[in-house]
Structures are given as C-alpha cells and as structure tokens.
Amino acid sequence: MRKYRFNISLVALFTCIPIVLFSQRGLVNMNRAFDFELESKINQSDSNFHTAIKPYTVSSLNRRNISIEKESSTFFLNKIIDNSYSKKNGLFIAPLISAFGTAQLENNTEILTDYGAGAYLKGFIGEKFTFSGFYRYVGSNQPSYMDSSLFSQEVISSVGRATNPGAEILNVNHWEGSLLYDANKYFSFLLGKGKHFWGDGYRSLLLSDNAAAYPYLRIESTFWNVKYVNLYSWHNDFRTGSNRNKFTSSHFLSWNVTKEINLGLFETVVWQGSDTLHNRGFDVSYMNPAIFFRAPEFAMGSSDNSLIGASAKFRIKKKNILYSQVIFDEFYLIEMKAGNKWWANKYGVQVGAKSYDALGIKNFGVQSEFNLVRPFTYSHQSSLINYGHNNQSLVHPAGANYYELSNFIRYKKGKWYFEEQFNYLEYGKDSSSNNYGGDMFNSYLAREVDADHPDKDYGHTIGQGENHIVLYNSLKVSYSLMKETNLRAFAQFVYRVDKYNGMSELTTLFQLGVSSLIWNEYKDY
Numbered sequence: 001m002r003k004y005r006f007n008i009s010l011v012a013l014f015t016c017i018p019i020v021l022f023s024q025r026g027l028v029n030m031n032r033a034f035d036f037e038l039e040s041k042i043n044q045s046d047s048n049f050h051t052a053i054k055p056y057t058v059s060s061l062n063r064r065n066i067s068i069e070k071e072s073s074t075f076f077l078n079k080i081i082d083n084s085y086s087k088k089n090g091l092f093i094a095p096l097i098s099a100f101g102t103a104q105l106e107n108n109t110e111i112l113t114d115y116g117a118g119a120y121l122k123g124f125i126g127e128k129f130t131f132s133g134f135y136r137y138v139g140s141n142q143p144s145y146m147d148s149s150l151f152s153q154e155v156i157s158s159v160g161r162a163t164n165p166g167a168e169i170l171n172v173n174h175w176e177g178s179l180l181y182d183a184n185k186y187f188s189f190l191l192g193k194g195k196h197f198w199g200d201g202y203r204s205l206l207l208s209d210n211a212a213a214y215p216y217l218r219i220e221s222t223f224w225n226v227k228y229v230n231l232y233s234w235h236n237d238f239r240t241g242s243n244r245n246k247f248t249s250s251h252f253l254s255w256n257v258t259k260e261i262n263l264g265l266f267e268t269v270v271w272q273g274s275d276t277l278h279n280r281g282f283d284v285s286y287m288n289p290a291i292f293f294r295a296p297e298f299a300m301g302s303s304d305n306s307l308i309g310a311s312a313k314f315r316i317k318k319k320n321i322l323y324s325q326v327i328f329d330e331f332y333l334i335e336m337k338a339g340n341k342w343w344a345n346k347y348g349v350q351v352g353a354k355s356y357d358a359l360g361i362k363n364f365g366v367q368s369e370f371n372l373v374r375p376f377t378y379s380h381q382s383s384l385i386n387y388g389h390n391n392q393s394l395v396h397p398a399g400a401n402y403y404e405l406s407n408f409i410r411y412k413k414g415k416w417y418f419e420e421q422f423n424y425l426e427y428g429k430d431s432s433s434n435n436y437g438g439d440m441f442n443s444y445l446a447r448e449v450d451a452d453h454p455d456k457d458y459g460h461t462i463g464q465g466e467n468h469i470v471l472y473n474s475l476k477v478s479y480s481l482m483k484e485t486n487l488r489a490f491a492q493f494v495y496r497v498d499k500y501n502g503m504s505e506l507t508t509l510f511q512l513g514v515s516s517l518i519w520n521e522y523k524d525y
Contacts, residue, residue: 026122026130026180027190028056029518030197030209033417036365036410040356042066044318050227050254052264052311053220054197054209057190059182060222091123096136100490100513104143113169114140120518133177133192134518139169145496145507146523154238154391158521160212161238161390176213176519190218195519196231198252198266200313200323201369202406203396205348206266207231207250209520211392219289225256230289232282235389237272239441245273246384249286264311266327271304272384305329305385307378319357325350327395329377340458343437343447348373348400354408363412368405375401375428375437375460376444383441393440397525401438401462402427406524415480417488423472423524428465429500436465468500472524487516 028038035054042049047064096118118136125131140156154165162170178192194216195209215234220227231250236243250268257263269286273279309327316322329346336345352369377400378387393399402425409420428438435442437460447456448465478490494509 026058026124026132027178028054028058028061030055030195030520031517032202032520033410033419036367037363037412040363040365043315043321044356046259048225048256048259050222050256050262052198052200052254052262052313053227053229053252055194057180057182057188057220059188063185089123089125092121094120096120096134100511100515102143102509102511105508106144114138116140116174118174128182130180130182131178132180133175135173135175138172138174140172141169143507143509143523145498145505155212157392157397157523158210158212158519161236174213186222188220190216190220192216198229198264199311199325199350200321201325201350201352201371202367202408203350203369203371203404205325205327205350205371205373205395206252206309206311207268208395210397210522211389211394214389227254228252228289229254232287234282235270235394237384237388237390239383239391244384247271247273247282247286248387251289260315262311262313264313266309266311267307268387269304269306270380270385270387272382303381303385305380305387307387320355321353323350323352323354327373327377329379341460343376343444343457343460346374346377346379346400348377361411365408365410367408367410369407371396371402371404371406372462373398373400373402374462375464376447377401377437377440379437379440379442379444381443381445383443386440388440391441397522398425398427399438399440401436401464403462417476417478417480419474419476421472421474421476421524423470425468425470425472425525426463427468427470428463429468430465434465438465466500468498470499470525471497474524481514487514489514 039051042051045064045066047066049060049064049066096116116136116138118134120134122132123130138156138159142157146157154162156162156170156172159174160172162172164171176192176194178190178194181189183189192215194213195211196207196216196218197204197209198207199205214236217232219230229252231248231252233248233250235246235248237246238244248268248270251266253265255263271280271283271286273282307327307329309325311325312323314322327348330344331347332342332345335342348371350369350371352367354365354367356365358364358366373396378393378395379400380386387394396402396404398404404426405424407422411418428436430436430439430442434448435444435446436448437444473495474492476490476492478488481487481489490511490513492509492511494507494511496507498505
C-alpha cells in the first residue's frame with residue numbers, strides 16, 4: 001500500500017502596512033517569475049539597458065522610461081507611484097508570516113514541518129539614499145532528496161546555514177539588507193548583505209544567487225553604452241571545521257555594442273582571510289577597480305584563486321533572445337589540443353534562448369538553456385579559496401562535473417500565472433573518500449587515482465565518479481490575491497527521478513498554499 005508523507009510549510013507574506021508612501025527608488029528584488037515578466041518589458045523596449053546585472057535599481061529603470069506597472073504582479077517594495085513623492089523621506093514596514101503544505105509520496109510516513117516569521121523594512125532619506133532589508137526566522141525540513149544531495153549539509157538551500165546542524169528541523173536566521181546611494185546617472189553605491197546575479201540565463205556560470213546572502217560593497221558605473229561593476233564580497237567557509245573568512249573581488253563589464261548585441265567580460269579573485277602564519281584580512285591590492293587580477297597576482301607570487309569569463313546576448317526582433325556564457329578557471333591550450341582530458345582544463349559553457357509573446361500569444365514565454373562545467377572547476381587547494389560560500393556554490397547548485405538542459409514554459413493571464421519546468425541533469429558525484437571533481441569544497445590536490453587516472457592528471461571527463469541522471473519536472477499554477485504584496489495562492493506538482501548505479505529513486509511532491517517570496521530558492525536538482 002502506498003504511504004504518504006506530508007510536509008507542512010508556513011511561508012506567506014501578509015498585508016503590507018506602509019507608514020508613509022514610498023517612491024521610485026531602491027532595488028528590484030530578484031524572483032525568477034517576476035524577472036521574466038520585467039525582462040520581457042525591457043527587451044521589447046528601445047532602451048539602452050543592461051539586463052545581465054541584477055539586482056536592478058529602480059532608478060536605472062526609470063532613467064530609461066521602463067516603469068513597473070501598478071497593475072502588474074510586482075512586489076510591494078518596488079511599486080511605482082507618482083513622481084511627486086520621489087523627494088520625500090519615507091518608511092515602510094510589512095510583516096512576513098504564513099503557510100503552505102507539501103505531500104510527498106514515498107515508502108514511509110513522516111510528518112515534516114516548515115515555519116517562518118519576520119518583517120520587511122524599507123525607507124529613504126532625501127533624494128539619494130534608500131535602505132531596505134528583512135529578517136525572518138525559519139525552521140525547515142527539506143524534501144528528502146535534498147537532505148543528502150550535493151552541498152545541502154547543515155544548510156537550507158539558498159537560505160543559509162543552520163543554527164542547529166544535525167537536528168531533524170533545521171533553523172536559520174535569514175536576513176538581508178542594503179543601503180543604496182544613487183549619486184547620479186553615472187554612479188551608484190550599494191552596501192549590504194544579500195545576493196547578486198550576473199547573466200541573462202536561468203543559471204549563471206559567473207555569479208548567481210544560489211548560495212546564502214553575504215556582506216558586499218557594489219560600485220556601479222554607467223557611461224555611454226557601458227556599465228561597469230566592482231563587487232567586493234565577504235564569504236564564510238565551514239568545511240574546514242570552523243567558520244573562517246574568505247573574500248572575493250569581482251569585475252563585470254557590460255557593453256551594449258548595439259541595441260541588439262551585448263557583450264560582457266568578467267573576472268574575480270578569491271582569497272582566504274587568514275592562515276597559520278598571519279591574518280591577511282581584506283587585501284587592498286584587489287581594490288583597484290580598473291585592472292585584471294592575473295597581473296598583480298603573478299607580481300605578488302599569489303596562490304589565490306582567479307577566474308575569468310565572458311558573456312554575450314543577441315536580441316532578434318525584440319522578442320527573441322540568444323545568450324551565452326563561458327567561464328575559465330584554468331586553461332592550457334596545448335593540453336586542450338592534445339585531447340588527453342587534462343584535469344586542470346577547468347571551464348564551463350552556457351548557451352540558451354528565450355522568447356517573449358511566443359507563437360503570437362501575449363505574455364506567453366519559452367526558454368531553453370544548456371550548461372556544462374568540467375570537473376574541478378571553481379575548486380582550489382582548499383575550500384577557503386574555492387568559489388563557494390557557506391557550503392554552497394556561488395554559481396550552479398551542482399557545482400561542477402555536470403551537463404544540464406533546462407526548459408521553461410511560462411504564461412500570465414490577468415491574475416493567473418503558469419510555469420512548466422523540465423530539467424535534465426547528469427553529474428558525477430564524489431564519495432566521502434574519492435574526489436572526482438564534482439564537489440568544489442574538496443581540494444583538487446586529492447584527485448582520485450584509479451585505472452582510468454593512474455597519474456591523477458589525465459582522462460577526466462564530465463560525469464565521472466558516481467554518475468547520476470536526474471529528471472526534474474515541475475508544474476506550478478498561482479493566482480494573485482493581493483497585488484500590493486504579490487501575495488499568491490499556488491499549487492505545484494514536482495516529479496523527480498534520480499538514476500544511478502542501476503537504481504532509480506522517485507520523488508513526487510504536491511504543494512498547496514500561499515506565498516510571496518522576495519528571493520529565489522533553488523530546489524530543482
């Protein structure tokens with residue numbers, strides 16, 4: 001007889017309580033459903049906007065005459081109102097509470113509970129400063145496949161590290177906040193704790209919002225057809241047995257060559273805050289905003305972890321977008337030409353396409369995206385200098401050593417929103433004692449030695465290790481209950497199959513409830 005497992009989760013956003021009106025300023029919080037709707041409007045306009053750099057600022061949208069319509073399903077904190085309020089001080093507070101439930105069909109019976117409560121705050125001072133943030137206390141049981149999958153140890157995916165690791169219900173104090181200074185149309189400064197996403201795809205190989213929030217300083221410069229971003233970030237690592245600091249310094253240059261073509265350049269460096277010899281802290285050598293990191297690294301004899309990448313976007317008749325990314329961790333052309341699958345040729349590739357108002361149907365969108373990342377990419381000698389934060393990847397949930405194809409169908413009709421998602425993911429999983437290049441938190445010095453890799457250096461292919469093929473299918477339907485808060489009732493059905501070692505694990509979820517999230521959570525792997 002089939003048994004049922006019920007997962008009751010409270011995540012809703014109740015009615016907002018504004019103390020005073022607020023204006024066309026601040027950040028547009030990231031949410032993939034809303035992003036698709038907003039980007040449809042941006043891409044179908046004639047504006048010189050840089051869609052690859054998120055979160056957007058409301059002022060950058062306004063300067064290009066891209067408004068967020070009052071009747072749209074946007075978030076209360078980004079609601080556009082009359083310009084006459086734009087020079088007034090203001091404060092806005094809203095409670096964060098409430099509920100959804102998930103039934104999971106498996107061969108055991110278990111009651112799981114999720115709950116959360118908190119508050120959101122937004123305000124502005126004068127014409128230049130905007131502050132915003134939220135806090136919520138979360139208790140959560142992840143779906144069973146996430147309990148042991150990838151990098152979920154002691155972590156609620158995309159939310160943060162548990163305060164009670166090992167407990168049946170993991171608790172997290174989840175908070176994010178920012179202070180934005182819009183100096184003028186050329187410069188803006190953003191200081192806070194939060195997430196960033198660089199790219200035009202569903203995933204990003206450069207920087208995504210997959211991991212938990214982290215402290216940062218973002219300096220954004222816009223001139224002519226170019227936007228240049230400096231991002232200085234502070235991350236934590238606890239794979240080494242303690243909560244140790246590491247830092248990143250990143251650049252992203254976005255150039256709108258024409259209104260139809262965008263090219264981007266990316267670079268970042270990761271270094272540990274301290275070692276057994278000294279406390280290094282934030283290295284001011286990496287604060288120079290206009291240099292590539294490889295030159296000063298070699299000049300200093302540094303062993304820090306550097307990555308470089310590029311992106312491209314092509315717009316066809318405004319409603320069709322082709323996009324791509326490449327990331328290089330290490331790359332040696334001679335070894336590539338030799339074709340021996342050298343371990344240190346570490347790189348990733350993304351290609352994708354999306355269409356708005358597809359088939360001539362208004363608000364009907366489709367998207368398809370392919371990603372691959374070689375083994376050992378983003379890893380280093382220690383997790384203290386890998387490209388991760390709080391035990392999760394700063395890019396893709398799978399880390400490295402994978403192929404993935406993601407497909408979406410989206411449709412919005414009045415207050416209704418529909419989304420169908422299908423993912424094919426093939427990845428190679430490391431074991432507790434063998435490193436095949438999938439878990440970036442393992443040292444690449446401890447590469448696996450076996451009959452296929454006798455000297456550890458050659459013969460490394462994507463999917464090596466314990467090979468998993470994951471088929472993930474999700475159908476979600478939601479209805480807007482309150483446009484001011486984007487509070488929505490929703491139903492979601494998830495069908496997931498994980499095939500490995502001749503076995504097949506099935507997970508079937510049915511979720512029903514109300515929710516109004518102002519962040520993304522990635523559970524589709």
